[in-house]
Amino acid sequence: xxxNDNNMTSDxxxxxxxxxxxxxxxxxxxxxxVTASVQKNAITAIMGPSGCGKTTLLRAVNRMHELYPxxxxxxxxxxYGENIYEMPTIxxxxxxxxxxxxxxxxxxxxxxxxxxxxxxxxxxxxxxxERDEIVETTLRDVTLWDEVKSxxxxxxxxxxxxxxxxxxxxxxLAFKPDIILLDEPTSALDxxxxxxxxxxxxxxxxxxxxxxxxxxxxQAARISDNSxxxxxxxxxxxEDTKTMFTNPKDSRTExxxxxxxx
Amino acid sequence: xxxxxxxxxxxIISPSRFGVxxxxxxxxxxxxxxxxxxxxxxxxLIIGTLVMKGFRQINWSFxxxxxxxxxxxxxxxxxxxxxxxxxxxxxxxxxxxxxMASIIAIPFGIIIxxxxxxxxxxxxxxxxxxxxxxxxxxxxxxxxxxVYLWVVVDITDGYSALAGGVALAIMxxxxxxxxxxxxxxxxxxxxxxxxxxxxxxxxxxxxxxxIPSSFSGLMTGVLIAVSRVLGETAPLLLTTLGNPAVNWNLxxxxxxxxxxxxxxxxxxxxVDLIWSSSLFLMxxxxxxxxxxxxxxxxxxxx
Numbered sequence: 001x002x003x004n005d006n007n008m009t010s011d012x013x014x015x016x017x018x019x020x021x022x023x024x025x026x027x028x029x030x031x032x033x034v035t036a037s038v039q040k041n042a043i044t045a046i047m048g049p050s051g052c053g054k055t056t057l058l059r060a061v062n063r064m065h066e067l068y069p070x071x072x073x074x075x076x077x078x079x080y081g082e083n084i085y086e087m088p089t090i091x092x093x094x095x096x097x098x099x100x101x102x103x104x105x106x107x108x109x110x111x112x113x114x115x116x117x118x119x120x121x122x123x124x125x126x127x128x129x130e131r132d133e134i135v136e137t138t139l140r141d142v143t144l145w146d147e148v149k150s151x152x153x154x155x156x157x158x159x160x161x162x163x164x165x166x167x168x169x170x171x172x173l174a175f176k177p178d179i180i181l182l183d184e185p186t187s188a189l190d191x192x193x194x195x196x197x198x199x200x201x202x203x204x205x206x207x208x209x210x211x212x213x214x215x216x217x218x219q220a221a222r223i224s225d226n227s228x229x230x231x232x233x234x235x236x237x238x239e240d241t242k243t244m245f246t247n248p249k250d251s252r253t254e255x256x257x258x259x260x261x262x
Numbered sequence: 263x264x265x266x267x268x269x270x271x272x273x274i275i276s277p278s279r280f281g282v283x284x285x286x287x288x289x290x291x292x293x294x295x296x297x298x299x300x301x302x303x304x305x306x307l308i309i310g311t312l313v314m315k316g317f318r319q320i321n322w323s324f325x326x327x328x329x330x331x332x333x334x335x336x337x338x339x340x341x342x343x344x345x346x347x348x349x350x351x352x353x354x355x356x357x358x359x360x361x362m363a364s365i366i367a368i369p370f371g372i373i374i375x376x377x378x379x380x381x382x383x384x385x386x387x388x389x390x391x392x393x394x395x396x397x398x399x400x401x402x403x404x405x406x407x408x409v410y411l412w413v414v415v416d417i418t419d420g421y422s423a424l425a426g427g428v429a430l431a432i433m434x435x436x437x438x439x440x441x442x443x444x445x446x447x448x449x450x451x452x453x454x455x456x457x458x459x460x461x462x463x464x465x466x467x468x469x470x471x472x473i474p475s476s477f478s479g480l481m482t483g484v485l486i487a488v489s490r491v492l493g494e495t496a497p498l499l500l501t502t503l504g505n506p507a508v509n510w511n512l513x514x515x516x517x518x519x520x521x522x523x524x525x526x527x528x529x530x531x532x533v534d535l536i537w538s539s540s541l542f543l544m545x546x547x548x549x550x551x552x553x554x555x556x557x558x559x560x561x562x563x564x
Contacts, residue, residue, distance in 0.1 A: 064459060093461030100459075104452040108474040121462040121470055171460070 013078075014040040014209050015061065015179060020075035022056055022065060030056040032233040033075075038179075038226075043201060043210040045224035045241070047217060049261060053233040054213045058181050061211065062096040063089050079178070090122070097172030101184045103164035105156040105171070112152040114167055115139060118175045138170040142200055162193020169200065173208075180204065182212040186219065198223050217257060221245055229253045312544060316537030324348035324538060328507060329522065335531040345532065349539055351508045355423075355517040358510060359502070360488055362427030367434040368484060374435075375442025376468060391443075398436035405429050406497030414501055423509065423516035426502035430494065434487040441483025445476040478558045485554035489547045495520035519543050 015038040022031040031053045038044050046054040059065040061077060063084060077084045084092050105114045115135045119126055126134070135152070139145040144166045148159070156167055165185060172180055182201075186194040201210055202223055214220050220227050220241060227244045229237045229252075237244060237253045248254045255261055323346065330338075330347040338345045374390065381387035406429055413425035449472055457471045458464070473480070498518050504525060505517045523539045526532040 062459060064455065067455070067458065090461045090463060093459060098456075098459035100452055100455065102452055104450070104456045106453060106456070106471060106475075108471075108477075117457075118460040118462075121457055121460055121466055123466070168456070171456075175460070 013037045014080060015211070016078045017057075017061075018076040018078065020057070020060060020073070020077060022053075022060055022074075023072045024068065025070050026072070029233050031060065034230075034235045036228065036235060036238050038209060038211060040209050041205055041207070042225040043205050043212060043223055044226045044228065045220035046211070046213045046228045046230060047215075047220055047256070048230035049256060050215075051232075052230040054228075054230050055183055057230065058183055058211065058213050061179070061181055062093050062098055064098065094118070094122075094175050095177050096179045096181060097175060097177040098181045099165070099168050099172055099183070099185050102188050103161055103168050105159075105164050105167050107155065107157060109155070110153045111148050111156045111159075111167065114156055115170050115174050117171055134174055138173045141173060141204070142166040142170045143196070144170060160193065161189050162196055165189060165193065165197060166200065169197075169204075173204075177208070179209045179211060182210065184213055184215055187215060194219075229256060231256070309544065312537060312541040316539075316541035319344060319535060319538035320541065324542075325353065326350055329526075329532065329535065331506075332529055332531045335529070339531060339534070345534055349519060349522050349535070349542070351505060351517040352519040352522040352539065353542075354508045354510070355502075355505065355521075356492065356519045358423055358516055359426045359430055359498070359518055360491060362423070363430035363434055363491060364484070364488060366427065366431035367438055367487065371435050371438025371483075371487075372442050372480065375439045376446065376472075378439065378443045379446040394436040394439050397432070398440075401496075402433060402494055403496035403500070405432050406500035409497065410500045418513045420513070421501060421503040421515040422513045423502055424512045426498050426516060426518070429497035429501050430491040433491050433494065433497070437487040437490060438483050441486065442476075442480055445479025445483065446472055448479060449475045478560070481557050482554045485550050485557075489550045492547055492550075493520055493543060495524055499524070 017034055017036045017038075020031055020034045021029060023029045034057060046058060048054050056065055060073065061084075065071055065073075066089075073085065079087075079092070079095060105111075106117055109117060112135055113120065115138055116126070116131055119131075119134075136145060136149075139148065144163060147163065148167075151158075156164060159167065165188075169180075169185075186197050189197065198219065201212070204210065205225075212224065214224075224241045226239065227241045228235055229244065229248075229250075231252050236250050237248060239249075244253065245257060248257060321344075325348055327346070327348040328351045329335075329349060330345060334347075335345050374394075378387050378391055409425050409429040409432070413428055414421055418424055453471055453475055454467060457467045462471075498521050502518065502521070503515045504521045505515045509516045519539055519542065523536050523543075526535040526539065
């Protein structure tokens, strides 16, 4: 199902998935014929029961799924009209940032170094003033600056889970990507930290496009603008969140949302 | 009917039905305890014997002089004095040999370990892993014989430090390969994924994320390999033979502490020196062990 892009300013959508299918070992399809167009500057949630392919779909967007052996991909994903499978992965991953389920700041680096880890690891040399500016701006964006400004050069391991996750978001933001992918970012966090991250995402969507896998329906209902429902690898339904939750079109969607299966 | 009595959080089950089982339980743990104590006491007995017998001989000259010739030793013994001299040539020789072996074995070992980590269970990797295991099992004297053929006969035309270094390197290699692979496996996958998601080229992921994160494991593996070869005697007998003087020349024979122990053992006048030399060796190994545990504790990822 395609969505009405009311707010599109450029001619090609920021991210369009065209008939994407991904299989492990020839026959086992994790994702089957998914076609969708992601709205810019909005939060799109991908929901579905375990094993439905939502994480695989998310990882396909920055080609992280290629880390698995024996994986075959058919179809296209276009970033501003350019097929990401024909782009060098290094360039692609600078335009798309990713935040994982468990916070994973680099333990051998300080908080400061973690934020600019993207630049450091790629060997991009920045002037001291540029680095300081990026670190401060991104930490302010994730509302972590006040909490860590006096401990920037300490290792990030003393931070709480929620703070570590915000640090990981900052790390993803440092490259100023177009899209941020989040794989169940709050499932390992307590409710207070979860609320902070959700507020952060709502703020961030003004400047970034957010694609988020979530196992938590209420989270999708709280913060997402559009929702995808996946089941056994297929995209069953895709529309704005309000409509999906109040008036789902497919019986499977309804079954999932009302808890008949999960 | 169980009578359970709650006492400050502890549940005590009345022994009426469980008497025999309780007794068997206690007996089992008692046996385990006794065996553990026997094993631990072995270590203390060894260290104790060495200390008692060798402590007197350890003084400043122990570390700064070479062993005396057998005549001087006999004179000292008959007049009741301590044997003069020390094991300087052995200490410098051991450091030379182990240092050389490390320089050879560490880069190869770590790179092969990384290769095995990356290629997991593929056929070629499995083959290399099996070969490394076989290499680890080769008797040390056989390693000495092979290196005798390759280096002593072919390269340096005579017993040499180089041959000894190569022999020790061959013995260190499988240990370093194994521990490198295991340490890197212990780095959480999420760190690798985080680095890749930032667009890092893969070789940089290895160099700047995986290796620093597994550093303490790598270090421990190296130190274990070093403490293994510190005491190796058989391969050295066939490759460097020994040297009464301190030697830093690659192509000439060099001494080592285990070699000296063997020489002292065979000379009735210098027998007393075997205890102090052994004590030194054990002390060094102990030091390395403590060092590796300290490094592991400091750099561990929680």
